Amino acid sequence: MSLPFFSKRWSCKGKHVFITGGSQGLGLALAELCAAKGAARVTICSRSQAKLDLALAQVQAAAATTGSTQCHAVAADVSTFEGAQKALEAAAAGGTQPDVVFCCAGGAKPGFFIEQTQLDFETGFKTDYMTALATSHAAASLFVRVAKRDAKIVLVSSTLGLMGMVGYAQYSPMKFAIRGLAECLRSELQLYSIDVHAYFPGTILSPGYQEENKTKPAITLELEGDGEKEGLTPKQCAEGLLKGVERGRFFITTDILTELFRAATASGGSVPGNGWLLDKAKSFMAGIGIPVWRIFIADRSIQAHREQHLKDLSLSKPAA
Ligand SMILES: NC(=O)C1=CN([C@@H]2O[C@H](COP(=O)(O)OP(=O)(O)OC[C@H]3O[C@@H](n4cnc5c(N)ncnc54)[C@H](OP(=O)(O)O)[C@@H]3O)[C@@H](O)[C@H]2O)C=CC1
Numbered sequence: 001m002s003l004p005f006f007s008k009r010w011s012c013k014g015k016h017v018f019i020t021g022g023s024q025g026l027g028l029a030l031a032e033l034c035a036a037k038g039a040a041r042v043t044i045c046s047r048s049q050a051k052l053d054l055a056l057a058q059v060q061a062a063a064a065t066t067g068s069t070q071c072h073a074v075a076a077d078v079s080t081f082e083g084a085q086k087a088l089e090a091a092a093a094g095g096t097q098p099d100v101v102f103c104c105a106g107g108a109k110p111g112f113f114i115e116q117t118q119l120d121f122e123t124g125f126k127t128d129y130m131t132a133l134a135t136s137h138a139a140a141s142l143f144v145r146v147a148k149r150d151a152k153i154v155l156v157s158s159t160l161g162l163m164g165m166v167g168y169a170q171y172s173p174m175k176f177a178i179r180g181l182a183e184c185l186r187s188e189l190q191l192y193s194i195d196v197h198a199y200f201p202g203t204i205l206s207p208g209y210q211e212e213n214k215t216k217p218a219i220t221l222e223l224e225g226d227g228e229k230e231g232l233t234p235k236q237c238a239e240g241l242l243k244g245v246e247r248g249r250f251f252i253t254t255d256i257l258t259e260l261f262r263a264a265t266a267s268g269g270s271v272p273g274n275g276w277l278l279d280k281a282k283s284f285m286a287g288i289g290i291p292v293w294r295i296f297i298a299d300r301s302i303q304a305h306r307e308q309h310l311k312d313l314s315l316s317k318p319a320a
Pocket residue numbers: 020021022023024025026027045046047048049051076077078079103104105106107108126127128131156157158159200201202203204205206207208209234
């Protein structure tokens with residue numbers, strides 16, 4: 001056990017870092033960062049071998065700056081327990097078990113609730129929640145089995161794991177579920193001294209973001225704001241995420257808005273915060289700013305959009 005005020009800073013140096021969703025976006029940027037920071041081994045995992053081949057070359061290039069990192073790729077679908085277990089076994093085949101597992105796999109398919117199908121929701125459940133559940137279950141089981149010391153599991157939620165809004169019914173509830181999972185695991189995995197962290201990014205300018213914008217309703221885009229201006233690059237997010245992990249933060253954010261939502265909504269003190277007094281101040285600010293935004297901007301724009309929306313809906317419906 002480490003004391004809360006005197007704990008040593010964690011570092012990925014010399015560690016084996018395993019990353020799902022490592023073939024692009026946040027996961028790839030994180031892999032490059034850990035390679036550049038001297039991790040002993042970086043294993044990236046995603047379903048597509050073709051994407052992994054391209055990504056691995058980038059991670060190797062990042063590793064060349066220090067020269068001490070071995071880089072590997074494992075093709076696996078981590079949305080099942082079997083897939084996640086196999087992925088971790090393959091990662092360990094090189095001789096060292098992972099020390100830290102980042103669950104970055106995920107992705108949204110925005111759309112209107114009544115236009116989305118059972119398959120859309122099931123895909124959200126698999127891609128966002130099951131990948132996180134299966135990976136963290138396989139990782140925790142492995143860490144306990146080999147009595148790994150200093151092990152970590154990092155889950156990736158979203159701003160939308162702290163608040164929900166129009167267009168994200170297929171995705172946001174899964175990110176809320178990841179937050180619930182993180183809270184349960186933080187509590188239970190203390191039994192094995194495994195640290196758990198949860199990251200809540202805002203917009204990440206990733207390939208996934210480009211993809212989701214293809215089906216994103218106009219009203220969702222409007223409320224979310226201009227991603228290109230307000231979003232962060234995968235590299236900026238990876239740096240912020242790693243910094244949060246190094247400092248031992250439980251709920252990690254990389255933008256002020258998400259930090260306000262966290263302070264205002266996160267579990268009423270039943271989980272570690274980001275500084276008691278500062279959290280109180282942020283929660284106070286959020287308690288004023290967020291309702292003002294909801295009443296005067298969000299709900300107002302949605303209500304003003306009703307007429308246009310009904311026209312848009314009937315466009316996609318066959319004539320009665
Ligand atoms: N982009 C954004 O604006 C935001 C993203 N987030 C979250 O951050 C994380 C990273 O997002 P982003 O950088 O946009 O990621 P991308 O959507 O660009 O990439 C997703 C990655 O996950 C992999 N993946 C998807 N499904 C599986 C699966 N079943 N098994 C294994 N790998 C899988 C993909 O590879 P492959 O196709 O080869 O499987 C790919 O490497 C996600 O969890 C996302 O929900 C949170 C807030 C905002």
